[in-house]
Amino acid sequence: MKLFLNEASSAASRVRIALAIKRLEVETQSIGIFGPEAESRQEAYRKINPQGLVPALVTDDGRLISQSLGIIEYIDELRPEPPLLPSSLVERALARSVALAIASEIHALLPPRVALQLQTAFGATAGSTADWGRHWVSEGFNAVESLLASNRRGAFAITNEPSVADIFLFPQSVGARRLGVDLSSWPHIADVVTRLETLPAFTENAPAARK
Ligand SMILES: N[C@@H](CCC(=O)N[C@@H](CS)C(=O)NCC(=O)O)C(=O)O
Known part of the structure; x- marks a missing residue:
């Protein structure tokens, strides 16, 4: 591969x-x-x-x-072990919901091609592009926080094991902090991220800062 x-x-x-x-x-x-x-x-x-x-x-x-x-x-x-989706049907669906809430409603508004279009076609500056990013991260994290508040049943986003929900949340939290967003506004997100920060699989594979 x-x-x-x-x-x-x-x-x-x-x-x-x-x-x-x-x-x-x-x-x-x-x-x-x-x-x-x-x-x-x-x-x-x-x-x-x-x-x-x-x-x-x-x-x-x-x-x-x-x-x-x-x-x-x-x-x-x-490679089924360890599984990246919870064992129960509803929790598998919820883990995918969190992953897609991050991928589709937050990340999709922030990648380089979007920033490029904002700046070349709409005259956005580096500063207003960062404001745009903070806005969509905050709005998206409000929704993710509600999902976690209703559905979290363990130390991580959905259960007691990291799942795709955590795998999508962690890199987005790194990007959010780089934009100056303070995670303490979202207690469940902040708590899950603190726990993920103890796991090398997450910390060693976080997105690097843009050079
Ligand atoms: N929904 C896609 C998003 C992929 C994506 O947007 N990747 C970004 C990097 S994080 C990219 O390749 N961007 C190139 C660009 O924006 O021009 C996925 O989950 O894989």
């Missing part, structure tokens, strides 16, 4: 965390994602992943799996 990633990517960090939990090592290739001429926008990478995004996983038989949740569920079924 080969994983296309960028060390600063929050979405790729999710996959790196999942691989670390499973103790799976795969070949990786870093793809530049920042700026109008980024490698992710070039024809060569679009031939690998037509969406032009990282992460992207090429399987041993040459199939391309894009989207971090799709990749993580593939890894989870390929």
Whole structure:
């Protein structure tokens, strides 16, 4: 298997965390994602992943799996232990809900291509782009906090074991703090993140600061 990633990517960090939990090592290739001429926008990478995004996983038989949740569920079924989804049906659904609340309603509004469009087409500055980021992180974390408040049944986001909910929450919390967002406004999120900070699979695979 080969994983296309960028060390600063929050979405790729999710996959790196999942691989670390499973103790799976795969070949990786870093793809530049920042700026109008980024490698992710070039024809060569679009031939690998037509969406032009990282992460992207090429399987041993040459199939391309894009989207971090799709990749993580593939890894989870390929190497079932330890599981990345809770054992009960409803908790599996809730873990996916939290993961998608982060991927679809927060992260999707923040990646480099969105910042680039805000700045080139709408005259946003670095400062107003950061305000935009803080707004969507705060709004999204309000919703995630409610999900956790209603559904948390253990030390981590959903149960007593880390699941895809935690795998999506942790990188987003790192990005939020880099934007100057204080997690103490969301007690469940802050508590889960504090617990995840004790786990090397998470801390060693957090998104790197953008160089
Ligand atoms: N929904 C996708 C998001 C992937 C994504 O947006 N990746 C970012 C890096 S975190 C990227 O490749 N950005 C390139 C760009 O924005 O131009 C997933 O979960 O994999």
